[in-house]
Amino acid sequence: AQSVAQPEDQVNVAEGNPLTVKCTYSVSGNPYLFWYVQYPNRGLQFLLKYITGDNLVKGSYGFEAEFNKSQTSFHLKKPSALVSDSALYFCAVRDIPNRDDKIIFGKGTRLHILP
Amino acid sequence: DGGITQSPKYLFRKEGQNVTLSCEQNLNHDAMYWYRQDPGQGLRLIYYSQIVNDFQKGDIAEGYSVSREKKESFPLTVTSAQKNPTAFYLCASSILGQGGEKLFFGSGTQLSVL
Numbered sequence: 001a002q003s004v005a006q007p008e009d010q011v012n013v014a015e016g017n018p019l020t021v022k023c024t025y026s027v028s029g030n031p032y033l034f035w036y037v038q039y040p041n042r043g044l045q046f047l048l049k050y051i052t053g054d055n056l057v058k059g060s061y062g063f064e065a066e067f068n069k070s071q072t073s074f075h076l077k078k079p080s081a082l083v084s085d086s087a088l089y090f091c092a093v094r095d096i097p098n099r100d101d102k103i104i105f106g107k108g109t110r111l112h113i114l115p
Numbered sequence: 116d117g118g119i120t121q122s123p124k125y126l127f128r129k130e131g132q133n134v135t136l137s138c139e140q141n142l143n144h145d146a147m148y149w150y151r152q153d154p155g156q157g158l159r160l161i162y163y164s165q166i167v168n169d170f171q172k173g174d175i176a177e178g179y180s181v182s183r184e185k186k187e188s189f190p191l192t193v194t195s196a197q198k199n200p201t202a203f204y205l206c207a208s209s210i211l212g213q214g215g216e217k218l219f220f221g222s223g224t225q226l227s228v229l
Contacts, residue, residue, distance in 0.1 A: 032215045041222075046218065
């Protein structure tokens, strides 16, 4: 069964510094990987995804993520954090891409950007 | 505007009562999903539907029921059998493809028990 882990409940970063939010996954086949962001009392918004091809994926709001197959990781990164990046971030994975497979979400990492 | 709409934003349930959460989308998406969000537990899948008049149980379907009579609508009923219903409920939709399609989420319904 597929699973996804976000090892940090919370990450604190000073504004202007680079940020990383970690994600590791476990699948039986090839993964489709996603990052979503949630602002308070709102639904989730899509940030980026990895399907195939280049391991470095660029997404919304200056975020990017690097797919590392050997380490089964898909860490979210941003070169320079903004206070407005403070939110709850979810990593998600889908195993073998067919219609019957579900998207599984991690528990989320709360990102605090300190002014 | 195209999107996915959940209502109500806040809902209160009395003991032994069934309540229904509404989810409507005008994105012409085939697939719709219900997730439950609890603090520190992330999102857990309750039910999902890939086509009208068909739906599948997710990981925590007990105490919940759904229907998919129209493509645009996927209401979730929280029955009295769900003993711990207090949570934030999120509805989502997507197109059907090879699996890499992103989910579009509604703004959620916060359900609390009186």
